[in-house]
Amino acid sequence: MPLPQSTTVAYGDIVLLVGKDRRTFIRTVIEGKRFECHLGYLEFDELVGVPFGAQVPTHLGHKMFVLPPNTNDLILHLQREGQIIFPKDLGYIALKLGIRPGVHVIEAGTGSGALTLTLALLVGDDGHVYSYERRAKMQERALLNVRRAGLLHRVTFHQRDIERGFDERDVHALFLDVREPWDYLPQAREALRGGGFFGAIVPTMNQVIQLTEALYAGPWFLLEIEELLLRTYKTIPARIRPDEQMVGHTGYLVFARAAEREEQAAWDAALLAEGDDNGAAEDGGALDDAPTGPEIDANEDA
Numbered sequence: 001m002p003l004p005q006s007t008t009v010a011y012g013d014i015v016l017l018v019g020k021d022r023r024t025f026i027r028t029v030i031e032g033k034r035f036e037c038h039l040g041y042l043e044f045d046e047l048v049g050v051p052f053g054a055q056v057p058t059h060l061g062h063k064m065f066v067l068p069p070n071t072n073d074l075i076l077h078l079q080r081e082g083q084i085i086f087p088k089d090l091g092y093i094a095l096k097l098g099i100r101p102g103v104h105v106i107e108a109g110t111g112s113g114a115l116t117l118t119l120a121l122l123v124g125d126d127g128h129v130y131s132y133e134r135r136a137k138m139q140e141r142a143l144l145n146v147r148r149a150g151l152l153h154r155v156t157f158h159q160r161d162i163e164r165g166f167d168e169r170d171v172h173a174l175f176l177d178v179r180e181p182w183d184y185l186p187q188a189r190e191a192l193r194g195g196g197f198f199g200a201i202v203p204t205m206n207q208v209i210q211l212t213e214a215l216y217a218g219p220w221f222l223l224e225i226e227e228l229l230l231r232t233y234k235t236i237p238a239r240i241r242p243d244e245q246m247v248g249h250t251g252y253l254v255f256a257r258a259a260e261r262e263e264q265a266a267w268d269a270a271l272l273a274e275g276d277d278n279g280a281a282e283d284g285g286a287l288d289d290a291p292t293g294p295e296i297d298a299n300e301d302a
């Protein structure tokens with residue numbers, strides 16, 4: 001993988017180059033080539049062997065830091081077309097979908113591949129990402145982005161409309177970033193294993209409502225609707241305070257677990273008969289009506 005493994009720069013590494021003005025550049029270190037920016041140029045051959053964290057002068061004498069990039073840097077420097085999922089949401093989505101080495105996960109649509117890249121980094125060489133996109137041009141761009149990160153072997157790209165369903169079965173997790181995710185829930189359920197993790201991101205509350213209604217009526221459980229707000233701060237020690245501008249809205253996140261269950265009407269009727277009239281009605285299933293989060297056994301480690 002071209003993400004740096006060592007403490008010094010090697011040919012093939014993806015590096016982050018940052019000047020004192022904090023403008024950042026991501027480049028792959030290629031023999032015989034050079035990097036150029038507004039601060040001058042650097043010969044890649046002269047970077048090899050330099051310890052990460054060091055500063056290297058351009059031919060104009062401007063110093064640039066040489067750093068290993070993190071996933072956030074890779075995502076922000078993607079070649080992109082159209083909207084991508086923001087890093088603040090990507091990390092949380094991966095966590096909620098239970099993504100870890102060995103996991104098999106489906107996503108649609110691929111778009112520019114921000115989620116594809118994040119998932120590919122996390123599933124390791126024993127896991128796999130299956131990415132669906134109906135527009136060929138979009139998917140080509142994503143493929144280039146994933147190839148640049150050296151992760152192509154962890155991703156299978158399908159170019160087609162997910163209305164036709166998914167080829168894979170019994171996957172651990174499935175995520176939809178399409179305009180009308182509720183239209184593809186039967187296909188998603190068919191591809192997921194029992195208990196598998198479903199997630200979707202939508203920009204409007206109208207879409208959240210349609211998706212929630214569809215999930216609520218189907219073989220899904222533990223519905224969750226969430227939104228993440230990220231506030232950044234100025235980092236000058238004498239004047240630490242919030243940045244004036246922030247990204248106020250990216251998307252709503254909706255999660256659920258694939259489950260076997262009765263038709264919703266039967267479920268509600270059973271609950272009413274038992275005298276529980278708020279669980280199903282409020283929360284997509286009586287068992288997930290706990291208002292204060294999961295129960296933690298304080299004696300577990302005792």
Ligand SMILES: C[S@@+](CC[C@H](N)C(=O)[O-])C[C@H]1O[C@@H](n2cnc3c(N)ncnc32)[C@H](O)[C@@H]1O
Pocket residue numbers: 082083084085108109110111112113114115116132133134135138160161162163177178179
């Ligand atoms: C917002 S973009 C996805 C961005 C991507 N998740 C990322 O982070 O880079 C939505 C993509 O879904 C694709 N799409 C929409 N409906 C689709 C469908 N029914 N089947 C396959 N792809 C679809 C669109 O062509 C578009 O490229």
